Amino acid sequence: MIELKKKSKPQLLIDNGDAWTADLMTEFYQTNTISKTKQNRYSRTEIKEVLVEETNGKCAYCESKVTHIYPGDIEHIIPKSKFPRLTFTWNNLTFGCYWCNNKKRNFLDRANMMLNPYKDKTNEHIRAFGPIICHINSSQRGEITWRVLELNRPDLRDKRQKKIEELQVLIDKYNLTTNPTFKGLIEVEILDFIERTDYSFSLKQYFEDNKNAA
Numbered sequence: 001m002i003e004l005k006k007k008s009k010p011q012l013l014i015d016n017g018d019a020w021t022a023d024l025m026t027e028f029y030q031t032n033t034i035s036k037t038k039q040n041r042y043s044r045t046e047i048k049e050v051l052v053e054e055t056n057g058k059c060a061y062c063e064s065k066v067t068h069i070y071p072g073d074i075e076h077i078i079p080k081s082k083f084p085r086l087t088f089t090w091n092n093l094t095f096g097c098y099w100c101n102n103k104k105r106n107f108l109d110r111a112n113m114m115l116n117p118y119k120d121k122t123n124e125h126i127r128a129f130g131p132i133i134c135h136i137n138s139s140q141r142g143e144i145t146w147r148v149l150e151l152n153r154p155d156l157r158d159k160r161q162k163k164i165e166e167l168q169v170l171i172d173k174y175n176l177t178t179n180p181t182f183k184g185l186i187e188v189e190i191l192d193f194i195e196r197t198d199y200s201f202s203l204k205q206y207f208e209d210n211k212n213a214a
């Protein structure tokens, strides 16, 4: 789970967020239910586009590239079912894959909040060991995060491993190069690869652990 930076709130939310929230909360207080029509007002292309951009088209949790075969959608960091007031709160919205969304569902442990990629220094709580993600520093929040999201589910481990193998080719090239200019250029290529591909968190750590290992 790589750290993310929030982009500016879309105009649609600036213009309507407060009114949508008031409308939804009025209904909730009066009837103790929320109609889907009122709840799903966040589900708009203008909002989704910005979330896709700020997550580089990857699931904010497992960092899989979201495609038509690996679908993704707008995701509420703090579940809207537990906190309906946060349904249209920009800082509570992100982009997540179908599988993480399904694992997370309405999970909320107020004593040990799951890591928030926009707010937490994720690498102080979890660490990548090759294709595996594990908590560090006895972090309960880190442990809850990887366990609830099942960040070591077999398909993710396999896909991370494949990316690590691709990265290894570049790292070998980097480690064998002695010319500082070429080394610098290969490093730029590696960092670019890490940033734009899936599983940047694991790949970044793998590069740290294996550069100049020879």
Ligand SMILES: [Zn+2]
Binding pocket: 059, 060, 061, 062, 063, 064, 096, 097, 098, 099, 100, 101
């Ligand atoms: Zn995911």
